Amino acid sequence: MKLQLVVSIVVLSKSCTVNGVTVEDYKNLQKHLMTNYSNKVRPVRNQDHTVQVTASFHLADINDVEVVQQQLVTTAYLSIVWFDELLVWDRQITYIHRLYFKQKDIWTPDIVLKNGVKKLEELGGEFYYLEVSPEGIVHWLPYQVFESKCDIDITYFPFDTQVCDITFISWSFTKLEVNMTLPESGPSVDFYDFNENSVWGIESTGGRRSQSDNADSTVTFTLRLRRKPLYYVMNLILPVVLLGVISLLVFVIPADAGEKMSFAVTVFLSFAVFLSIISMQLPVNSEKTSLLGVYLVFQMSIAVAIIIISAFQLRLHHRCEERKVGTFYRGIVRIERCLRCVKSFLRSDDSFLKKKYDWGNDSCEPKVDYDDVSWKDVSSAIDFVCFWTMLFFGIIATTVFVVYMNIGI
Secondary structure (H helix, E strand, C coil), rough: CCHHHHHHHHHHHHHHHCCCCHHHHHHHHHHHCCCCCCCCCCCCCCCCCCCCEEEEEEHHHHHHHHECEEEEEEEEEEEEEECCCCCCHHHHHCCCEEEEECCHHHHHHCCEEECCCCCCCCCCCCEEEEEEECHHHHHHHHEEEEEECCCCCCCCCCCEEEEEEEEEEEECCCCCCCCEECCCCCEEEEEEEEEEECCCCCCCCCCCCCCCCCCCCCEEEEEEEECCHHHHHHHHHHCCCCHHHHHHHHHHHHHHHHHHHHHHHHHHHHHHHHHHHHHCCCCCCCCCCCHHHHHHHHHHHHHHHHHHHHHHHHHHCCCCCCCCCCCHHHHHHHHHHHHHHHHHHHHCHHHHHHHHHHCCCCCEEEECCCCCCCHHHHHHHHHHHHHHHHHHHHHHHHHHHHHHHHHHH
């Protein structure tokens, strides 16, 4: 029985032989591969051939979209793969399935961020290790913060969508020497422990490479970003709309109260403050204009018109009563009283209608002696007519603004 157990153990040990790899094996293989190897020469035996470099973009975070500076700041790493003909070995003989080399020890493509906002810098660093398989496939994963240029379209701010490109180029080599391409399978832009940005969301991603053989060897990764507008709606748009409504209350305040001008100027200054806030949020751009800025300028124009009308109205209100009221001002009073008559005509109080209207006249014009018009009547008529006129234009402007913003959404 004991003899059978010993035989079984011997047989199993023979059939389950493990080929261990020592440190010396790794050193000898690396030394062999590095013999006559130069990191300054493209890793192809025939230098007329092209090194095919595949690159994909793995996004970890959208740090910021600098709208004023028109920059996109992202944290990501590139997955760069190429075939090195000089780093090939037989795994069946060595039993080594991968090797790691320092970035400076082997050839790497000189890829840089083409549309960066800083000086050209080499990807990666001296502390990076590159993985090499027995077939000579090299994997390089340079991870860093990329600051790239991004043209910002502010037309529909804050309901805008921005399309930002991140372009990488092989700076020294032509496309016939180093050809940068995108992965044949899988997305060109992927996500790595991605953290959602509080202001910007990603709608879609994409990638493209240079098509012409005469063009530079580049790959471009595209991020389509949509701004989350809730903050700006609550802190900019709603206050501006509400200020536009409040500005109309100037025509409700009696002229004798003495607060008309101060109220009108205060509302105008509030619009100016909001215009300054919006200007700080937008880039200096003369080609495209923000619809929100246009709407705010329109509201400021109305506020200026209200100040002018109020100043002129107060002068008329305090004009000497002995001075005759002109035809133009009598016309304003006529319009105001006609509008009030239309409102009164809708009432069902017959006694009121009989008192106010001449039923023998089709024009529903009240029996008013227009020669008996005072300057205070003119002031009151200006308040009434301007209130409804400004309200009408305000509603039209706000409606147009909402419709155009809906196009952006």
